[in-house]
Amino acid sequence: MLDIRNVKMEDLPELVLIENLCFTIEEAATKEAFEKRIQLISDSFFVAEVDGAVTGLVNGPVIETPFITDDLFSDIKENPAAGGHQSILGLAVSPNYQKRGVASALLAHLEKEASAKKRETLTLTCKENLIHFYENYGFINCGVSNSEHGGVIWYNMSKKLQ
Numbered sequence: 001m002l003d004i005r006n007v008k009m010e011d012l013p014e015l016v017l018i019e020n021l022c023f024t025i026e027e028a029a030t031k032e033a034f035e036k037r038i039q040l041i042s043d044s045f046f047v048a049e050v051d052g053a054v055t056g057l058v059n060g061p062v063i064e065t066p067f068i069t070d071d072l073f074s075d076i077k078e079n080p081a082a083g084g085h086q087s088i089l090g091l092a093v094s095p096n097y098q099k100r101g102v103a104s105a106l107l108a109h110l111e112k113e114a115s116a117k118k119r120e121t122l123t124l125t126c127k128e129n130l131i132h133f134y135e136n137y138g139f140i141n142c143g144v145s146n147s148e149h150g151g152v153i154w155y156n157m158s159k160k161l162q
Helices: 008-021 033-042 103-118 128-135
Strands: 003-006 043-051 053-059 084-087 089-093 119-124 142-143 155-160
Touching: 003 084, 003 103, 008 033, 008 043, 008 053, 008 089, 033 043, 043 103, 043 155, 053 103, 084 103, 089 103, 103 119, 119 128, 128 142, 128 155
Parallel strands: 084 119
Antiparallel strands: 003 043, 043 053, 053 089, 119 155, 142 155
16 A cells, blocks of 8 residues: 655655665765755655555755756755745655556646645656656646756656646
8 A cells, every 4th residue: 555645754764765766876965965854844754664664765846946046956945835836856766666646646746736736747857767757647748957966967857736
């Protein structure tokens, strides 16, 4: 049974583990970044659980601009009550649970929450190999991002919510 809920500080060890299994050391969020996100944006940070075990996560702050900027990976603030753009800084699923709909469920949950709070778009950056995955969920490829995060090429992906 898959459950999705808001993050809690007790989830931190599992979150760091999953993040490091899914991203390179240069790309992965640090323990400190996760602590800050849990404290400041738990309203847009969700975890997936299967039988009580954390299997995936999605998180990101609400931002004023339509696309993610690299400063968000280290410097975030609390989300406004309504409006703005819901960013996705991380979507990660434990390798043992990939290809089972966990990422889809996390994306759908975040979209539902963002729509309820009148966010304008969902926005994220992804590597070229994931463009098609996100296009399947209605995201539009808006071209190469200015991001230099992790030293790789990222693509801006956006989905209108209103």
